[in-house]
Amino acid sequence: MASTWLITGTSSGFGRHMTEQLLARGDRVAATLRRPSRLDDLRAQHADRLWVGRLDVTDTAAVRATVDAAWAAFGRIDAVVSNAGYGLFGAVEEMTDEQIERQLDTNVLGSIQMVRAALPHLRAQGGGRILQVASLGGHHAFPGLALYNATKFAMVGFTEALRAEVAPFGIGVTVVEPGSARTAFAEGSAAYAPAMEAYAGTPADALREQVRALDGTTSPGDPARMAAAMIAAADAPEAPVRLILGSDATVMIERALRERLAHVEEQRESAAATDADGARGGEPSWA
Ligand SMILES: NC(=O)c1ccc[n+]([C@@H]2O[C@H](COP(=O)([O-])OP(=O)(O)OC[C@H]3O[C@@H](n4cnc5c(N)ncnc54)[C@H](OP(=O)(O)O)[C@@H]3O)[C@@H](O)[C@H]2O)c1
Helix, strand or coil: CCCEEEECCCCCHHHHHHHHHHHHCCCEEEEEECCHHHHHHHHHHCCCCEEEEECCCCCHHHHHHHHHHHHHHHCCCCEEEECCCCCEECCHHHCCHHHHHHHHHHHHHHHHHHHHHHHHHHHHCCCEEEEEECCHHHCCCCCCCHHHHHHHHHHHHHHHHHHHHHHHHCEEEEEEEECCECCCCCCCCCEECCCCHHHCCCHHHHHHHHHHCCCCCCCCECHHHHHHHHHHHHHCCCCCCEEEECHHHHHHHHHHHHHHHHHHHHHHHHHHCCCCCCCCCCCCCCC
């Protein structure tokens, strides 16, 4: 069972709920966030068990320095939760270059560098857990969320490959796939592409407006319950490959996977027709 934790994006939402719940049960938490004052209340109550680091995950040098400092503060960290991230809403053509780069820098590169910074410590201590927060949007694509989808699909693939790479070191890796939850996801650090007249009334525009109208009670997911489930997954004797949270996540992930499977069935013969003469069918030789 984990008792020391390193969590990114603890100012609100899942990160804040996890931090609160872990401190309440007596664990030690290295909490990172961009505005450390957001945890002043918890620091006042749990100064001996809460280490706070200012961190913007897009700053790779700061990610490494903060992870090293957290390990130096606690000696050992059982579970690393790479949670910081946000949504960019709008059609691909509407987004600014800066919005696109920031979305990829935060959700993909920030998450990858966080994990890379933690791996030497986890190996040196003989193992531990990594939870990477992805999304139902890592399986199901939505018009108006293409860049967010790109980041979360990326993190599902990254995390599944990483899991097999680091299993020999006793490091368990879980990808967390929440559905829509009652956090600050649609406000807070969310970004909205400037609307173009040409996209008025299109599916991407409609999704942006629906998300803007979310009032904190519309989404099915209870973030405190989801945070508790993430903690339980890190505590479990075997790291689950994935942790799906929310009834909408099961519905939408199942739909996406069934559609993909139907494509495989439809195209089995046409795909095989492109093999070289005499090629061995089935799994690639290097897999
Ligand atoms: N809520 C949902 O519906 C939902 C569903 C599936 C997946 N998720 C994922 O869950 C994770 C947490 O989101 P949430 O729902 O808890 O929303 P949230 O309340 O908005 O929390 C997001 C956290 O990420 C932080 N963050 C954003 N950019 C950052 C950066 N560059 N460096 C460091 N921290 C940064 C935010 O910090 P600031 O306060 O400084 O902005 C905040 O602490 C995200 O990865 C999100 O994609 C959310």
